[in-house]
Amino acid sequence: MEDEYSAIRRWEDMDIDILVKIFQRMNIYELTSGVAHVCHTWRMAACDPLLWKTLDLSLLKSNFIKIPLEPYVYVDGRSDKTFTRVLKIALNLSRESILTMIFHFNMYVSDDQLTYTAKRSFDDLHCRCPRLKRLVMPAWNRIKKTGICQAVKMWGDLESLTMPSISNPPYLMEEVSRSCKNFAQLKVMGPCDIYFASTLAAFLPNLKVLSLRCSVLFKEALIIILECIPGLEVLNISHCLLMEDPPQPAPRRVLKALDKSILERASRLKKFVTCMSESCTMCQRTRNDEGLIRWYKYEEDLWRDDEVSSLAI
Secondary structure, three states: OHHHHHHOOOHHHOOHHHHHHHHOOOOHHHHOOOHHHOOHHHHHHHOOHHHOOEEEOOOOOOOEEEOOOOOOEEEOHHHHHHHHHHHHHHHHHHOOOOOEEEOOOOOOOOHHHHHHHHEOOOOOOOEOOOOOOEEEOOOOOOOOHHHHHHHHHHOOOOOEEEEEOOOOOHHHHHHHHHHOOOOOEEEEEOOEOHHHHHHHHHHOOOOOEEEOOOEEEEHHHHHHHHHHOOOOOEEEOOOOEEEEOOOOOOOOEEOOOOOHHHHHHHOOOOEEEOOOOOOOHHHHHHHHOOOEOOHHHOOOOHHHOOOOHHHOO
16 A cells, blocks of 8 residues: 555656646646646746746736727726736746736736836836836826836836837837837837827937838828938838828828838838738728728737737737
């Protein structure tokens, strides 16, 4: 009986490397559902840095309804609680290993939740993700200026940001310029007008990679980007609705092709990615959605795509 009993393997006797390989196949729900509480060995495996290089929270989406007043969305309380629980467990298990953090484009993160990803409290100097290099941001509605700026200050190693368009970009771009010295890649999932382009030129002149795909892009803004961001090497304007805004009373018009002046300015780039084809499905979708593409109408993971591989998810 003693020999038989001694042959029985216990949970804590499992090889940690094997456990890590198993856990690597789990999604964020499964990893935060309690595997770390089985035993000491399982917790050690659940905290392995290999599992937390990328914190992909894109499985989580807010249950929300549109409302007429700011922040223009109402998020269901249970949805918020679920997200907060998963976020806290994941950040505790990661032990500062996260290099990439991804939110779903329909995740309406609150100011407190975003701040929590960076530090424990408003005046805490300890960063939860001190090695963060890439951030894929959610919708902006519930995030305040102080919240995002406090977070960016803690992410000094940030190199890449995917974000929606915002009405007042200078405060964010200035903070990125000040705090993130290695920042090089930006993807904007929203309209790019002269104001936005001028902000990029003013605060991120050394930006190397920029993607504006599937959105409204004004010709005047494109010229600013090509002329006033000398560090730019790669620009993606695929499937954009390219608009020209001539002096009044002439109306705005949609351009069907890039003219010679744009192509000449873009010739200095290492890579200039464009698509304005009548037969292209994505170009058709951008036109049909009037330059503000409604991702929820299309394939579930379509919003993850990008012609620039370093910005695809």
